Each structure stands twice: as structure tokens, then as C-alpha cells.
Amino acid sequence: MTSCCANSDKPMRSSALQWPWILLNVSLYAFALPWMLSAIVNQYFISKDYDSTLPGLDDTAARIFFISAHMGLGLICLLLYPLQFSQCIRRRFPKFHRWNGRVSLLAALFTSLCGMVFICLKKFHLVGGINMGIAFFTYGLVFGTCAVMTGYFARKREFRRHKNWAIRSYSQILASMLYRYFYAVLGGFQAVHFDPEEILNCDEMDVCDYFLKPFDAIHAWTFFIVPLLFAEAVIYLLRDQSKEQPTDGMHLSQEGEESCKHEEEESPGEQMNNNDNADQTKPESEVIDKSKAEASPTNKSAPQTNFIYLNSFGALFALIFLGSTVFIYVTSALGINTFSV
Numbered sequence: 001m002t003s004c005c006a007n008s009d010k011p012m013r014s015s016a017l018q019w020p021w022i023l024l025n026v027s028l029y030a031f032a033l034p035w036m037l038s039a040i041v042n043q044y045f046i047s048k049d050y051d052s053t054l055p056g057l058d059d060t061a062a063r064i065f066f067i068s069a070h071m072g073l074g075l076i077c078l079l080l081y082p083l084q085f086s087q088c089i090r091r092r093f094p095k096f097h098r099w100n101g102r103v104s105l106l107a108a109l110f111t112s113l114c115g116m117v118f119i120c121l122k123k124f125h126l127v128g129g130i131n132m133g134i135a136f137f138t139y140g141l142v143f144g145t146c147a148v149m150t151g152y153f154a155r156k157r158e159f160r161r162h163k164n165w166a167i168r169s170y171s172q173i174l175a176s177m178l179y180r181y182f183y184a185v186l187g188g189f190q191a192v193h194f195d196p197e198e199i200l201n202c203d204e205m206d207v208c209d210y211f212l213k214p215f216d217a218i219h220a221w222t223f224f225i226v227p228l229l230f231a232e233a234v235i236y237l238l239r240d241q242s243k244e245q246p247t248d249g250m251h252l253s254q255e256g257e258e259s260c261k262h263e264e265e266e267s268p269g270e271q272m273n274n275n276d277n278a279d280q281t282k283p284e285s286e287v288i289d290k291s292k293a294e295a296s297p298t299n300k301s302a303p304q305t306n307f308i309y310l311n312s313f314g315a316l317f318a319l320i321f322l323g324s325t326v327f328i329y330v331t332s333a334l335g336i337n338t339f340s341v
């Protein structure tokens with residue numbers, strides 16, 4: 001999911017392995033960055049327009065405080081989190097990785113806490129009613145748990161678990177953006193119509209008819225559950241395959257073993273877990289060196305990750321999201337996307 005180290009022996013092969021994940025992130029951030037600028041920075045922070053998208057955000061000072069803190073911290077998560085997956089940064093600037101990780105995880109934790117306080121302030125009646133309140137509160141619990149577990153396993157130096165929770169955590173950070181993304185895709189098909197009049201048709205609890213439709217009720221759950229399932233699939237494909245496949249042949253793992261990507265995925269986590277956590281008290285650099293030695297092509301017991309399936313999976317979704325992002329921009333440019341209010 002990252003670019004390769006400058007000092008890799010085979011940078012070309014490595015980058016060939018990673019392009020689906022880079023393309024997937026580029027496709028998503030091509031939507032996320034303008035959304036963050038226009039919705040969060042411009043609409044909420046500069047124009048202070050809290051009412052035109054989701055009525056009820058600014059009814060009390062407490063609501064404004066928590067929803068603003070929530071949005072600001074969420075923005076920090078979206079900007080900082082992807083950098084954590086860069087092996088180059090991790091190798092060359094380990095301090096940056098640690099500090100960026102601490103800031104991102106704290107931001108993630110407080111994004112979810114502020115969101116959950118906001119839900120409590122609204123007595124669980126969000127614009128989509130109590131269903132949306134429960135769904136978003138659950139999302140907050142999942143989101144916060146993923147952040148806490150990522151930090152917990154980093155401190156315990158159990159790097160495979162740390163990596164797995166980081167993947168789950170990232171899926172939940174992207175989910176907040178994907179919530180809007182799917183509306184934008186449907187807007188391109190003119191399947192949703194954001195009529196400001198209809199959106200402002202709300203009861204005294206600021207529950208609005210518009211957000212009570214079956215699609216919105218289901219989407220309030222699926223927007224974070226589906227990315228979580230996606231993360232589980234990635235973790236499954238990254239798992240140690242050595243128990244299931246003979247390790248004498250080089251066919252599946254050779255490319256990965258020679259690459260940065262492979263070093264990243266196989267070290268240090270797998271090695272530590274396979275050694276009953278014996279290395280947990282050692283500095284990370286020692287663990288990396290040891291894992292490199294163990295993952296060498298001559299070591300028949302080295303764990304293997306199935307990069308062919310992993311990258312085919314990434315490529316499939318990269319192409320789907322690339323197409324969807326282009327579709328959103330083309331339909332918006334033609335003025336036929338009904339997503340924008």
C-alpha cells in the first residue's frame with residue numbers, strides 16, 4: 001500500500017506489486033480532498049454554515065463545539081493516516097512514524113468520542129432518526145476501538161496485530177468519506193435528489209423525512225460494515241500462508257521476498273508472532289534485521305503472503321473506485337449529478 005524504499009534492491013518489481021493499492025488510495029483521495037476542503041473547511045469552518053446539509057448541528061453551543069471538534073479531528077485523521085502505511089517513511093523516518101501515529105490515533109479516538117457525545121446531546125435522534133443514532137454510535141465504538149487496539153499493540157510491540165488493527169482502523173477512517181462518496185455516485189445516476197426544501201422538512205428533534213428513506217436507513221449501517229469486511233479480506237490475504245503451502249517453491253513468494261512490500265508485510269510482525277513474542281523487548285531495528293534473515297529465499301520455513309491474490313483484489317477495487325471517481329467528476333461537470341445541495 002506504499003511506495004518502495006529508495007534503498008531497495010529491486011524497486012521496479014516492488015512498485016509493480018504496490019500499484020493497485022496506490023491507485024485505490026489516489027482514486028479515493030481524489031474525492032476526499034476536495035470534499036474536505038469544500039465541506040469541512042469551507043462550509044463549516046469558514047462559512048459557519050451548519051444547517052444546510054444536516055439540520056440541528058448548531059442548535060446549542062455544546063453541539064457546535066463537539067461537532068466542530070469532531071470534524072476538525074476527523075480531517076486530521078484523513079490527512080495523516082495514509083502516511084502510516086508508507087514503508088519508506090517508516091524506515092527512513094521512524095520518529096515521524098511514531099509521532100504521526102500517536103497524533104493520528106489520538107485524533108481518531110477523539111473524533112469518535114466527540115461524535116458519540118454529539119449523538120448523546122441529540123438523544124440519539126440524528127437526522128435519520130434513532131436508527132441512524134444507534135448506527136453512528138456503533139460506528140463510533142468500532143472506530144474508537146480500532147484506534148485504541150492499533151496503539152495498544154504498537155506499544156506491546158506485537159507488530160502483526162498492530163498492522164492488522166491499523167488496516168481495520170484505516171477502513172473506518174475511509175468509511176466516513178465513503179458515506180458521502182456513495183451518495184455522490186448515486187447522484188451521478190440521479191438516484192438520489194438533494195432537494196434543500198425536502199432536507200429542511202424536519203421535526204422538533206431535527207429528524208428529517210429526507211433521511212428516513214430505506215436506502216438511508218440501510219446505508220447508515222453498511223457504510224462502515226462493508227469497509228470493515230474489506231479490511232478483514234485484506235488481513236486474510238496478508239496472513240501467513242506457510243502452513244497451507246509448501247515453502248520449497250519460490251513461485252508465489254519470490255516476487256514479494258525480493259521486494260520492499262514483502263519485507264514490510266513479513267516483518268516484523270509475522271516473525272514476532274511466530275516466535276512466541278520472544279522479540280518483543282528488543283528494539284524494532286533488531287527485529288527487522290532478524291526477520292529479514294528469516295525471510296530470505298533460502299529459509300524454507302519463512303512465512304509467505306499470497307501477493308497474487310492480494311494485489312488482484314486491490315487491482316479490482318482500484319479500477320472500480322477509479323471508474324466511480326471519474327464518473328462523479330464527469331457527471332458533476334455535465335451538471336447532471338444531483339448530489340450537491
Ligand code: HEM
Nearest residue numbers: 053054074075077112115116126127136139140143173176
Ligand atoms: C475521519 C473520520 C470522520 C470525519 C472526517 C467526519 C466528518 C463529518 C462531517 C464533515 C460531518 C458533517 C456532516 C456533513 O457535512 O456531511 C459529520 C457529521 C457527523 N458525524 Fe462524522 N466524521 C468522521 C467520523 C465519525 C465517527 C467515527 C462518528 C461516530 C461517532 C461520526 C459521527 C457523526 C455524527 C453523529 C454526525 C452528525 C449527524 C447528524 O447530525 O445527524 N463521525 N462528520
